[in-house]
Amino acid sequence: MNKTVKTFEGELELGHLDMLVAASARDMWVEELQELAETDERIVFVTADGGYAGKENEFRLKHPDRMLPVGIAEMDQVGIASGLALCGKIPYINGFGPFLALRTLDQVHTNVCYPNLPVRIVNTHSGLTSASGPTHYNIMDIAIMRTLPNMTYVIPADANQCVKLISKSVDYPGPMCIRIARGAEPLVYTEDYDYEIGKAIIAHEGNDVTVVACGCTVAFAVSAANALEKEGIGVRVLDMHTVRPLDKQAIRDAIKDTGKIITAEDAFVINGLGSAVSDLMADEGLQAKFKRLGIPNDEFPPLGDSYELYAHLGYDPEGIKKAIREILE
Known part of the structure; x- marks a missing residue:
């Protein structure tokens, strides 16, 4: 059973690197x-x-x-x-x-x-x-x-x-x-917790859709989940900090509980976190609505501030909110 750890409240303001903490x-x-x-x-x-x-x-x-x-x-x-x-x-x-x-x-x-x-x-x-x-x-x-x-x-x-x-x-x-x-x-977490390599953390509870994230996208997903919670949408955020070995059971549980999976990563989506999750789904015949967020690998991203590029590429908090609303349709 994956542990839920308390995270920041409210939404991130990423413009000009203005963050909560x-x-x-x-x-x-x-x-x-x-x-x-x-x-x-x-x-x-x-x-x-x-x-x-x-x-x-x-x-x-x-x-x-x-x-x-x-x-x-x-x-x-x-x-x-x-x-x-x-x-x-x-x-x-x-x-x-x-x-x-x-x-x-x-x-x-x-x-x-x-x-x-x-x-x-x-x-x-x-x-x-x-x-x-x-x-x-x-x-x-x-x-x-x-x-x-x-x-x-x-x-x-x-x-x-x-x-x-x-x-x-x-x-x-x-x-x-x-x-x-x-x-x-x-900073995502607001309380101390036991950390284990290979064991995902539930950064936000919810049973309507799951966002599997790593690195900076965990904070983005928590921000999106906090905002959508006000609309009655329950978003589970899985902090999949270890991409290999992947916490397969956390993915299985998320598919069983929510039936909808979005992955978010600051990397090419091909063979990244999203591919690791979809590999598991294909290997085990797990069925869920599924969408990958990240950098498409059909061209190199342009030069720019990272937070502006996150928004341009659709995996900043607003982009994650948009993807969640679409997968729930």
Whole structure:
């Protein structure tokens, strides 16, 4: 049985990044790693284009012998991390998501996943959050990483959940990829809760329709659910933070209880979260009205502010509300 956790009330105001409460997972995960490294000598931090500013620099100053900046050489970054893992270390690597997902795929496939090593890949600038155009949008990583054998793929709903994930990831078996945004995003949960990799969280109760979301779209879906609740529409929001392994039972329960499924993700819809859900439905013959929200992969998204693009592509809170009304018709 999936636990329901209390989330924010009201609706998000996303214009000009005006949110209810926001925080940066990109900062907070490094703070958590630094704290964990105090008592666990296995932890090492391998960076690419960074390491000398912000929270990464704080880690370097605190643990200079366990910080390895390799420069703009992500393929070497993965190879070094693999070697450290073979020596009994638990390496965490981070960098711009599109480069760690695309440029290093051969190394991740052969040097990390094939030997099943505990390398933690933290993909920053998730989805459209880089606001730097098609070359820097991290929109194919879900499609790639969730297909790799042995890989666990996790997309925290907010910065606080990311901290919980980092703590849980230390002793989790095998390789793991963690997807986080470039900057601050809305905080979803307003109470503490037990977090489990691979176990979805019910972020909003409802029995008319289910929105399965991950990352920033969890906050968007909760905002939409809060608004529609005033109209008598009950929206269940599933925080599917772990795309692989997928919480299949949570999907089965949602189909049984609501019969209508919408998936929402800040990524290409092809082979993303929506595809993972539809794969399960096809494999098990599960029947429900179904719609995927995300980025269509018939062309690259244009350059722009991420929140303007979410609205343009139809998976901001207003877009999710529109999809819910349509699927209920």
